[in-house]
Amino acid sequence: MRKPTRSLRGAVLGLVATATATAAVVAMAATGPAQAQTQAHAQETQARATAQAVPRSTPGHLVPRELPPHPSSDWYASDVTQGLPETAPFCVEKTLPSAGATHRTFWTEYDTGATQIVVRTGTVAAARQLAAAAEQKIRNCAADWQRTYPQGTASWRDYGALAVEDGAHVYGVHTSYPDSEPGIHLFGVGRDGRTVTIVTWGQMGDYDQAPLADFQRTITTAVVKLYHP
Numbered sequence: 001m002r003k004p005t006r007s008l009r010g011a012v013l014g015l016v017a018t019a020t021a022t023a024a025v026v027a028m029a030a031t032g033p034a035q036a037q038t039q040a041h042a043q044e045t046q047a048r049a050t051a052q053a054v055p056r057s058t059p060g061h062l063v064p065r066e067l068p069p070h071p072s073s074d075w076y077a078s079d080v081t082q083g084l085p086e087t088a089p090f091c092v093e094k095t096l097p098s099a100g101a102t103h104r105t106f107w108t109e110y111d112t113g114a115t116q117i118v119v120r121t122g123t124v125a126a127a128r129q130l131a132a133a134a135e136q137k138i139r140n141c142a143a144d145w146q147r148t149y150p151q152g153t154a155s156w157r158d159y160g161a162l163a164v165e166d167g168a169h170v171y172g173v174h175t176s177y178p179d180s181e182p183g184i185h186l187f188g189v190g191r192d193g194r195t196v197t198i199v200t201w202g203q204m205g206d207y208d209q210a211p212l213a214d215f216q217r218t219i220t221t222a223v224v225k226l227y228h229p
Contacts, residue, residue, distance in 0.1 A: 112203040
């Protein structure tokens with residue numbers, strides 16, 4: 001609720017290297033030493049070019065059936081897309097880098113929506129720092145929102161850590177504004193190695209309408225699906 005409203009790289013390289021070595025041995029057996037050396041060098045150069053052309057693996061993302069079930073609608077999803085969403089999720093605006101990021105958005109036939117952002121950083125230390133910054137932004141979100149909309153009210157809850165890979169944490173944020181429907185949002189921040197994911201879920205409603213147990217399963221699945229070398 002942004003403002004009050006109604007409304008297998010390794011395996012492939014191994015195969016390439018094996019094929020290259022076999023071809024080089026056959027070539028050297030059939031030719032003289034100088035020619036064999038030239039052919040072996042050419043094979044090695046070709047193998048390097050092939051390896052560089054192998055696309056980098058994309059971290060795993062959630063699929064609709066892994067989101068908290070909606071009582072009256074299926075979930076639908078966009079493709080996994082490079083970069084950040086055009087509209088940043090509530091509470092984590094200006095927090096995540098677009099470099100190394102991929103995202104997928106989810107929606108239902110009603111007012112419930114969700115977003116997953118995955119960021120692959122350069123180092124484990126950078127991933128730790130990014131996850132910590134995202135969590136801090138979420139913890140400050142209710143107060144920041146209320147400063148922007150002083151006639152409204154906002155609160156947040158810490159739903160605790162989840163023991164999955166290198167850790168995850170779940171939060172809730174509630175906002176309410178006069179003459180507008182209240183909004184309830186759940187956030188999950190998780191990390192595996194140098195890869196961080198943030199999953200957001202939101203709809204009109206209050207804390208008692210938030211599917212906490214299902215969302216905890218969702219963020220656990222999201223972290224388990226992350227890929228890191």
